[in-house]
Amino acid sequence: MAKESNMKETQLVIAVDNGNSFVKAAYENIDQTFMFxxxxFQSDIKRKVILNQGSPIENLDVEIVSPAIPEGAGRNYHVGVLASRNARAQSIVGYRAAQMKSQRVETLITTLTAIAYAAAQKHAQDIQNGVKKLRVDVQLGIGLPIAEVGEAALFEEKLTAGIHTVQFKSTPEYAGVVVELDIALPDGVNVDNVAGIIDIASEKGNSLANKAFGVADLGGIDLDIAFFRPGLQLDDYTSTGFRINLNDIVTKIRKDFNTAxxxxxxxxxxNVVERLVHKDYEVRWQGLVKGSIADIANLHLSELAREVLDRVLDAWAAAPEAEEFLFIGGGSAILSPYIKELDRQGHPLRFDTPELAQMRNLRGTFRSLATALSPAQMEIASAEADKA
Structure with missing residues (x-):
């Protein structure tokens, strides 16, 4: 059977971190990243586009056919920035936050979209030259929170059972392109918090491997707490996870401000998350300052920070040999000033840099994936990326 002239077979090495606020991915190498x-937003109505311009990642309009997505969940989705423009878009809050990440349909939709986007980016020149279909052999690295480790096998089965098809609809540059994904997980399913430590410990001159320490991965929903013995040995007995629902707090801040x-x-x-991360509290409307979210944010975030600190200190009491405690994750970039202010006793708390905090799990997952793959597999992926 002749090979389709407008089809290309390829390979992709990619790590995906489905954060509760942002989805992050690194493909082909640890520094080639994107996030959305x-x-x-599920929509079966054809999107009206006057000029099909703009960045593809800001206009992710896809149709997904996958054996992992149940009937009734729909096929057509706006994802990321494009979805956030719709008032009825589905963020991970409320009853969705109560579901496990591994069980949410949203996790599969965003993961498959991220992989398809990375494949299209890798072969953007081929697509420009007329390629309309990509068949991708995917080597995927992905993780789950500590509390969901028991769901890893079922989650892996969803991703690896069958072929997933993602078609870009009105997405600029990739409209009409079909991406078929055959996914393998060479490293299995990672533990998010542990992945973050792998990245930190890989930094030149880092001494974490020589001491006992604790780490909290602060996400939009989960607070994962893990303790490590010297030699980066995870203490399964004292490691635990909680729900903190930072995403719900963000929603309250938005609604309270609008009501006021x-x-x-x-x-x-x-928009609120970006303001909190960058400490950009003034709200402008038509060129005028209309107010500030600072007071409302301080009220809600101080209460949440107190709960987080209490959880950390209670867990630390069960592992008192830990010499210090680290905070990573996107939530730490928001809550760190509040936690510092509340810690009157001066515990040795360490906070990751805001630029890296939300990327730690992604980077650690990619490092772990690269280690699991043979050098030949990484070389093939790198060579394909250079040709594309």
């Missing part, structure tokens, strides 16, 4: 808001102003100046939780 963890928001989806009497108008919906903040239309999405994504």
């Amino acid at each position: 808001p963890n928001v989806i 102003m009497g108008q919906e100046y903040l239309s999405s939780d994504v």
Whole structure:
């Protein structure tokens, strides 16, 4: 059977971190990354596009056919930035936050979209030259929170059972392109918190491997707490996980501010998260400053920070040999100033840099994946990336 002239077979090495606020991915090498808001919007109505312009990642309009997505969940989705523009978009809050990450349909949709986008980016020149279909042999690295380790086998089965098809609809540059994904997990399913430590410990001159320490991975929903003995040995007995629902707090901040102003100046939780991370509290509307979210944010985040600190200190009491405690994850970039202020006793708390905090699990997962793959597999992926 003749090979389709507009089809290309390829390989992709990619790690995906489905954070509760943002989905992050690194493909082909640890520094080739992208991210988009963890928001989806199901829509069977054809998107009206006047000029099909703009960045592909800001206009992820996809149709997904997958054996892992149950009937009734739909096929057509706006994902990330494009979805966040719709007031009815589905963020991971409320009853969705109560579900396990491994059981949420949203996790599969965003993961498959991220992989398809990475494949299209890798072969952007081929697509420009007329390729309309990519058949991709995917080597995937992905993780779950500590509390969901028991779900790893079922989650892996969803990803590896059968072929997943993602078609870009109105996405600029890739409209009409079909991406078929055959996924393997050479490293199995990682533990998010442990992955973050792998990255930190890999830094030149880092001394974590020589001591006992604790680490908290602060996400939009989960607080994962792990303790390590010298030699980076995970203490399974004292490691634990909790729900903190930072995403719900972000929603409250947005709604409380809009109510106080009497108008919906903040239309999405994504916008609030970006303001909190960058400490950009002033809200402008039509060129004028309409107010600040600082006071409302301080009220809600101080209460949450107190709960997080209490959880950490209680867990630390069960592993008192830990010499220090690290905070990583996107939530730590938001809560770190509040936790520092509340810790009156001066515990040796360490906070990751805001630029790296939310990327630690992704980077550690990619490192672990690269280690699991043979040098030949990594070389093939790298060579393909250079040709594309």
